[in-house]
Amino acid sequence: MRYYINWRAALLLSSILLLMISCGKTPSEDDSDSTEDYTLVKPAFNKSKVLKNPLTGWVMYGSASGDPSYWDTSIYVPDEGASVYVKDYATCAYIRTGWSIFNPSDGVYAWRDPSTALYKMIQGALDRGLPIAFRFVVDGRDQRANTPRFVLDAGAEYGVENTKFPDRTTPLPQDPVFQRYYEKFIAALAEDFDDPSKCAFIDAYGLGKWGEGHTVAYNSTDLGLVDDNTERLKEEVMVWITSLYAKYFKHVPLVINYHRVIGHPTGTGGANANSDKLVSIAVNNGYCLRSDAFGMNSYYGTWEKTCANTYRYKRPIIMEGGWIVSQHSYWNDPAGYRQDHPEDVRKGEFEASREARVNMMDFRVGNETQSWFVNAFSYVKQFVTEGGYRLYPDQVSLPSSVKSGSSVKISSRWRNMGWGYCPNNIPQWNYKYKVAFALLDGTDKPVEVFVDDNCEPSTWVESKPNPYEFNVKVSCAPGNYMWAVAIVDTTKENAPGLLLAVNNESTSDGWVKLLDVKVD
Amino acid sequence: MKKNLLITLLVLSIGMVACTYDPYKDDMVLPTETLTLASQNSDIVLDEDNMTAPVLTFTWTPAREVSDDYIVSYTTKLDVVGNNFGSTTVIRNDEEDGVYSRSFTSEQINNWAGDRWNLPVNKPFSLEFRVIVEFTGGPEFQAPEVRTVTVNVTPIHVDIFATDKMYIDGTSSPGKEEVSATLENSNQYAWYGDLTPGTLLIPSEYEGITYYIHAASGSASFEPGKPIDLVMDETKQGWTIPSGGKHRVVVNMETKQAVIYDEATDLQPLTVDFYPNGIDTNPLAHVTVVDLWAYGGGTGWGVRKLGCTQSAADPQVMIYEGSFSGSVKFCIAQSFTDEAGNSYNQNNAFCYTSSTALVSNKLQELTGSAERTVRNTYMGMPSGKHLFIFDLRNSTIIAKPVQ
Numbered sequence: 001m002r003y004y005i006n007w008r009a010a011l012l013l014s015s016i017l018l019l020m021i022s023c024g025k026t027p028s029e030d031d032s033d034s035t036e037d038y039t040l041v042k043p044a045f046n047k048s049k050v051l052k053n054p055l056t057g058w059v060m061y062g063s064a065s066g067d068p069s070y071w072d073t074s075i076y077v078p079d080e081g082a083s084v085y086v087k088d089y090a091t092c093a094y095i096r097t098g099w100s101i102f103n104p105s106d107g108v109y110a111w112r113d114p115s116t117a118l119y120k121m122i123q124g125a126l127d128r129g130l131p132i133a134f135r136f137v138v139d140g141r142d143q144r145a146n147t148p149r150f151v152l153d154a155g156a157e158y159g160v161e162n163t164k165f166p167d168r169t170t171p172l173p174q175d176p177v178f179q180r181y182y183e184k185f186i187a188a189l190a191e192d193f194d195d196p197s198k199c200a201f202i203d204a205y206g207l208g209k210w211g212e213g214h215t216v217a218y219n220s221t222d223l224g225l226v227d228d229n230t231e232r233l234k235e236e237v238m239v240w241i242t243s244l245y246a247k248y249f250k251h252v253p254l255v256i257n258y259h260r261v262i263g264h265p266t267g268t269g270g271a272n273a274n275s276d277k278l279v280s281i282a283v284n285n286g287y288c289l290r291s292d293a294f295g296m297n298s299y300y301g302t303w304e305k306t307c308a309n310t311y312r313y314k315r316p317i318i319m320e321g322g323w324i325v326s327q328h329s330y331w332n333d334p335a336g337y338r339q340d341h342p343e344d345v346r347k348g349e350f351e352a353s354r355e356a357r358v359n360m361m362d363f364r365v366g367n368e369t370q371s372w373f374v375n376a377f378s379y380v381k382q383f384v385t386e387g388g389y390r391l392y393p394d395q396v397s398l399p400s401s402v403k404s405g406s407s408v409k410i411s412s413r414w415r416n417m418g419w420g421y422c423p424n425n426i427p428q429w430n431y432k433y434k435v436a437f438a439l440l441d442g443t444d445k446p447v448e449v450f451v452d453d454n455c456e457p458s459t460w461v462e463s464k465p466n467p468y469e470f471n472v473k474v475s476c477a478p479g480n481y482m483w484a485v486a487i488v489d490t491t492k493e494n495a496p497g498l499l500l501a502v503n504n505e506s507t508s509d510g511w512v513k514l515l516d517v518k519v520d
Numbered sequence: 521m522k523k524n525l526l527i528t529l530l531v532l533s534i535g536m537v538a539c540t541y542d543p544y545k546d547d548m549v550l551p552t553e554t555l556t557l558a559s560q561n562s563d564i565v566l567d568e569d570n571m572t573a574p575v576l577t578f579t580w581t582p583a584r585e586v587s588d589d590y591i592v593s594y595t596t597k598l599d600v601v602g603n604n605f606g607s608t609t610v611i612r613n614d615e616e617d618g619v620y621s622r623s624f625t626s627e628q629i630n631n632w633a634g635d636r637w638n639l640p641v642n643k644p645f646s647l648e649f650r651v652i653v654e655f656t657g658g659p660e661f662q663a664p665e666v667r668t669v670t671v672n673v674t675p676i677h678v679d680i681f682a683t684d685k686m687y688i689d690g691t692s693s694p695g696k697e698e699v700s701a702t703l704e705n706s707n708q709y710a711w712y713g714d715l716t717p718g719t720l721l722i723p724s725e726y727e728g729i730t731y732y733i734h735a736a737s738g739s740a741s742f743e744p745g746k747p748i749d750l751v752m753d754e755t756k757q758g759w760t761i762p763s764g765g766k767h768r769v770v771v772n773m774e775t776k777q778a779v780i781y782d783e784a785t786d787l788q789p790l791t792v793d794f795y796p797n798g799i800d801t802n803p804l805a806h807v808t809v810v811d812l813w814a815y816g817g818g819t820g821w822g823v824r825k826l827g828c829t830q831s832a833a834d835p836q837v838m839i840y841e842g843s844f845s846g847s848v849k850f851c852i853a854q855s856f857t858d859e860a861g862n863s864y865n866q867n868n869a870f871c872y873t874s875s876t877a878l879v880s881n882k883l884q885e886l887t888g889s890a891e892r893t894v895r896n897t898y899m900g901m902p903s904g905k906h907l908f909i910f911d912l913r914n915s916t917i918i919a920k921p922v923q
Binding site: 044045047081082347378415417465 | 614616657
């Protein structure tokens with residue numbers, strides 16, 4: 001077949017194409033029927049305000065001492081030339097103590113008794129606007145009687161590492177009596193604390209030495225025994241305990257340590273072949289991640305870094321530093337921290353946290369918190385600015401006048417300026433946070449709220465722009481209103497749920513004001 | 521005609537395409553930077569009466585406009601000139617959008633001078649302040665804008681009374697000579713030598729700065745042998761030495777007092793008049809104590825001349841470094857004569873001892889006598905090497921372990 005070119009037609013077609021290219025624009029497909037001009041609002045990003053959002057920011061540790069004034073600890077900060085309250089920089093409080101403190105006898109729960117030290121500390125934190133987080137330690141080694149005596153008296157099998165301290169018992173987590181009472185305790189706890197307004201997260205493994213997930217004993221006569229049954233028991237216990245917490249805590253995030261020998265009878269050495277699998281069991285049961293060894297370069301190594309990378313932006317990571325600067329010989333760390341320079345440790349922890357993209361960092365009790373504020377306050381502020389998630393719309397296009405009953409197209413562009421991510425995808429949150437726009441009346445009350453299901457905050461990472469277009473039909477009565485934006489909690493009747501990192505004026509409910517609008 | 525129209529249309533189209541040529545994509549054209557930075561003052565004095573008020577303010581102007589694709593971030597850094605904004609010394613702030621100034625209070629700068637920058641007290645220093653504007657997230661690289669200014673700072677004056685090195689100087693001095701701390705008291709400095717009529721200065725170097733120790737009263741005159749209350753500051757002030765001769769200058773950094781002895785008031789070695797063997801029918805013997813002789817089981821019942829060092833602060837303070845293997849007494853002479861010319865040895869001499877064994881680091885009393893009971897008393901000694909400090913003026917002894 002021969003082809004003939006119609007040069008005249010080709011020339012005409014080329015010209016038309018070139019003209020179209022030179023115009024550089026395609027007529028937009030505008031679904032809105034508003035004829036009014038749109039205004040591009042550019043909310044100013046706020047870098048420094050401590051945003052008390054869930055699963056991001058600093059965690060203030062406290063003990064079950066019974067002195068709630070601890071939550072009012074203030075520290076003189078040389079960098080500021082002034083004293084500051086630690087709580088002002090924290091988004092939640094954290095108490096880590098023995099199961100026996102929470103549940104001293106069968107059916108008795110200390111957090112329900114106003115006379116107990118535990119109650120006072122929990123209530124003290126809540127009174128100060130700090131939701132509480134917990135870890136329940138069961139193993140008594142190096143510490144105290146962490147498992148309640150009544151559990152052992154009922155027949156739960158346990159061992160004792162040092163006969164000089166017979167109270168420091170180590171219960172076996174596979175024991176059915178232990179499991180029965182532990183479930184009863186968790187069920188009771190969930191009745192009161194499966195409420196995200198009160199509880200920030202549950203550090204929900206708690207087995208092994210110090211509850212850190214390693215050095216877990218499965219044999220009462222030889223607590224460090226590793227035999228043919230060990231791997232099976234590790235997995236069975238991991239399935240049991242993570243399923244148990246997931247069964248009772250439907251709304252509050254659950255957390256597990258990622259450790260190279262998670263669930264194993266040892267605490268050191270190389271990574272166990274099944275550690276990845278055990279962590280994945282927990283993650284599949286909805287768990288988030290934490291490590292208690294940040295800044296310890298002999299303990300937080302390749303396996304831990306790989307694990308953090310594996311779950312990056314799938315599950316948030318909570319950081320805890322490993323060194324106790326007032327007790328440990330941190331200057332032996334391979335990082336080369338200088339003796340008498342706790343700020344070196346703080347810097348090491350900060351940099352490891354940035355590498356892992358953590359959502360939360362720690363103000364542990366004692367000299368750890370002191371040194372963050374006295375020796376390393378710039379990192380405290382830097383984490384507020386750069387760490388966790390920090391969401392804001394950098395552009396919103398809105399009409400300044402609308403006809404009631406007409407449709408408008410709202411264009412918005414969102415960024416997360418933190419190195420972490422907004423964990424809207426964890427099962428306990430189940431994508432409950434959504435972008436919403438509202439029309440506020442003269443009293444700042446929303447008369448109409450438009451929830452955009454297409455915006456997904458958990459996908460916003462690394463400061464990248466995320467543009468969206470959203471068509472809404474305005475149906476409120478004619479009048480003067482204010483366009484406002486928020487990330488709302490869809491489980492709370494679309495009330496603003498996350499604070500945005502902007503300098504714009506906000507209502508007391510959390511709506512960020514954008515633009516005056518007249519509805520005709 | 522139609523053909524001409526088509527050709528015209530084609531040329532027009534090509535021309536319009538050509539109009540979209542973007543020189544910024546094809547040529548390296550440096551952007552016009554607009555960032556400027558200024559300090560409210562180039563020299564500041566930290567105000568100790570108003571520590572929390574801003575004392576240092578920097579202002580800057582916005583950097584160049586870029587498209588909305590970019591995130592524009594302003595970071596400021598403050599550090600001492602020479603530190604190069606190092607990670608352990610820099611004061612870094614992420615500035616809010618729309619904020620174009622940063623202030624620091626006297627308290628902040630004073631804290632950093634001591635804690636973070638480890639600057640010597642009272643020494644002026646210079647600070648560098650830098651603004652860095654970065655443009656990220658856009659389609660192509662945008663060079664940051666950076667500006668730096670320097671400010672000279674006069675720190676808060678701190679009254680200090682400490683020394684790394686002390687000297688005597690001035691027209692009365694034979695030259696600038698270092699004054700050493702005494703062996704018996706590291707807070708006490710003493711010098712003994714000739715001064716001529718003129719001015720006596722006592723410079724004190726501390727953390728690289730030279731201060732002068734002088735009378736708190738401001739007076740240049742003094743009463744020889746009497747304590748003088750002191751201050752230390754940068755004022756080049758001292759004392760007028762009215763007449764030449766031997767002088768002893770003793771400065772106590774702990775009590776902040778000095779004593780200047782002239783020849784008339786100078787401290788003298790101890791002179792002991794005693795009856796040999798403590799028998800008052802014997803003629804008197806007169807011994808000026810310039811050394812001590814140890815004797816007893818601790819010396820294997822041999823006589824040990826200690827070769828004591830007399831303190832420059834007081835010749836009656838004598839120091840010996842060594843050890844004893846048991847009890848000893850300390851005789852003021854090994855061989856001596858009485859007024860009648862009779863010869864004696866250490867066993868007949870006035871001696872210092874105690875029935876209480878000497879314990880390390882504990883000031884204990886000595887009994888001094890030529891009486892038989894004293895001469896037959898031997899004082900237990902601590903084991904190991906010690907610095908033995910005999911204060912014969914006050915009849916005390918202390919033994920400080922030597923590593």
